[in-house]
Structure formats: C-alpha cells, structure tokens
Amino acid sequence: MKRTRRKFSAELKTKVVLEALIERLALTELAKKHEIHPNQITQWKREFLEKAPDVFSKGDKAQKDQHDTAMRPALDSPIRAVLPVKKGVEAEP
Numbered sequence: 001m002k003r004t005r006r007k008f009s010a011e012l013k014t015k016v017v018l019e020a021l022i023e024r025l026a027l028t029e030l031a032k033k034h035e036i037h038p039n040q041i042t043q044w045k046r047e048f049l050e051k052a053p054d055v056f057s058k059g060d061k062a063q064k065d066q067h068d069t070a071m072r073p074a075l076d077s078p079i080r081a082v083l084p085v086k087k088g089v090e091a092e093p
Contacts, residue, residue, distance in 0.1 A: 008036075016041055017048045 016034055020027065020041050031038040 013044050014048075017044050020045050 012034075016030065016036065019025065019030055025033065027038045027041060031041055034041075
C-alpha cells in the first residue's frame, strides 16, 4: 500500500520553526510532538532564516539585490551567535 505525502500549512511550519529557534525542547522532542522528522524541521529552519531578510525589504529588485549582498556575512553566521544556547544540547552547524 502506498503512503500519501503529507502537506503542512505555512502556519504550522512557522510555529514549528519558531519553537525550534526558541530551543525550549530538543529537536527530537519537538519532532515527536508534531510528528515530523527532525531533518524536516532543520530544513524548514534553514529556509526560514534564509528568507527572513526579505520581510523587511521594500520590494524594489535592485534594492533587494543590494540588501542581499550586504546581508550575506550576517546570514552566513551561525544561529547560535544570535540565540541563547540551551545547556547540554549540541547546536547544529
């Protein structure tokens, strides 16, 4: 029997990613809570952080390109430099 592919709403993805960024639960615990594979949460988190600067852009393509170039060093820095690290939990690269 073939398994159907699950589709997750943008609201659920956002909720899960924000919970992952807060780090109150370990990634595996969060995955069990939402019945999602931990790798899926990691992928959503990466996509969320890559697209976050677009929220504050004005919409002008030229300005967006300039913004992306200026923000590249900040985007390449690890998230643990920005968020508090939970003791006893390894941060992902």
